[in-house]
Amino acid sequence: MSVLVFAEHTQGSFKKKTFEAVQYAAAIAQQMGSSTTAVVLGNVSDSAAAELGNYGAQKVIVVADTRLDNLSARAYAKALAAAAEKEGAKVIVASHDVTGKAVAPRLAARMKAGMVAGAIGHPDTSNGFVVKKAVFAGKAFAFVNITSEVKVITLMPNTFAVQKNEGTANVEKLDVAFDDKDFGVQVKEVNKVTGTVPLAEAELVVSGGRGMKGPENWPVLEALAGELGAALACSRPVADSHWRPHHEHVGQTGGTIRPNLYIAVGISGAIQHLAGVNGSKTIVVINKDPEAPFFKAADYGVVGDALEILPKLTEAVKKFKASHN
Numbered sequence: 001m002s003v004l005v006f007a008e009h010t011q012g013s014f015k016k017k018t019f020e021a022v023q024y025a026a027a028i029a030q031q032m033g034s035s036t037t038a039v040v041l042g043n044v045s046d047s048a049a050a051e052l053g054n055y056g057a058q059k060v061i062v063v064a065d066t067r068l069d070n071l072s073a074r075a076y077a078k079a080l081a082a083a084a085e086k087e088g089a090k091v092i093v094a095s096h097d098v099t100g101k102a103v104a105p106r107l108a109a110r111m112k113a114g115m116v117a118g119a120i121g122h123p124d125t126s127n128g129f130v131v132k133k134a135v136f137a138g139k140a141f142a143f144v145n146i147t148s149e150v151k152v153i154t155l156m157p158n159t160f161a162v163q164k165n166e167g168t169a170n171v172e173k174l175d176v177a178f179d180d181k182d183f184g185v186q187v188k189e190v191n192k193v194t195g196t197v198p199l200a201e202a203e204l205v206v207s208g209g210r211g212m213k214g215p216e217n218w219p220v221l222e223a224l225a226g227e228l229g230a231a232l233a234c235s236r237p238v239a240d241s242h243w244r245p246h247h248e249h250v251g252q253t254g255g256t257i258r259p260n261l262y263i264a265v266g267i268s269g270a271i272q273h274l275a276g277v278n279g280s281k282t283i284v285v286i287n288k289d290p291e292a293p294f295f296k297a298a299d300y301g302v303v304g305d306a307l308e309i310l311p312k313l314t315e316a317v318k319k320f321k322a323s324h325n
């Protein structure tokens, strides 16, 4: 019996959220006195797969079918179920991201498993198998007891800091017999965002809301982000209005991030926005309204017009960098 973790990759390389999910699965395995098996779908090199050992996997099962290189939720669920059955897995972990949200419920249905979506804590096994998750956009917590024999958990990315260790993993191949029905929905095109710091992984984030007034003012935000080496994010109305691309939208219905520094500019601080950013270590809020709710969640606040403050802040960062070179 082992704890199984779905190790997502992008064209053969793993992101922080995958290492986090593997580490989380390994912590559960340790709690249960069991071992951790990671499952990789599609093509990755053996050396990349073995890297998962550094985050707690003892074994990595690779289902190396090129049709799995792009998401196909039904085929992914089938492959993971095959691996889970082979390993006799009683707990299956995935990331609570676009792929995990599509695959984990299908997998849970296949395996007649109870599921917790968006876990933010390790299970408490002292009396049952109780998993903590945020509800009502982070305003409250639910503690869900999974009573089924097989349990599926999706972990909210950026819940835990990731720590690399010296562990190693054996890599095995697994053949799964798919039929055409498993690939009924196919990804036709993937447009990769390049040249910027990936938001989910960024340690520094500069984020703009409706208070920025329009997309024509984003160069001022970009200048600050550029000086800091930060990723850009935005509130949902900004993405909905097509001022910025949707992959920059953070919050309840967008990405969840946990950077060291989150600078929120012209964002009111609605609970749905906070749900995606309140794990940030330090929050700086720039807002012209001293009553803006975001100030309650802020470590530092500046009351004033964003378009006046941002250039001054960028200049200050430039000067600071010059004096520390």
Ligand SMILES: Cc1cc2nc3c(=O)[nH]c(=O)nc-3n(C[C@H](O)[C@H](O)[C@H](O)COP(=O)(O)OP(=O)(O)OC[C@H]3O[C@@H](n4cnc5c(N)ncnc54)[C@H](O)[C@@H]3O)c2cc1C
Binding pocket: 208, 209, 210, 211, 212, 234, 235, 236, 237, 238, 249, 250, 251, 252, 253, 254, 265, 266, 267, 268, 269, 270, 271, 272, 273, 276, 286, 287, 288, 289, 292, 304, 305, 306, 307
């Ligand atoms: C089911 C549901 C899910 C949602 N999911 C999300 C989500 O994932 N993410 C998200 O962000 N929202 C989400 N929302 C929307 C959320 O409720 C808010 O409406 C939204 O976050 C507000 O965006 P905003 O702060 O950019 O805009 P506003 O609320 O319009 O706030 C603009 C802020 O800018 C300030 N401002 C104005 N001019 C300036 C200036 N010149 N300088 C400085 N400050 C200025 C104002 O004082 C104000 O505080 C969701 C809503 C619902 C109902």
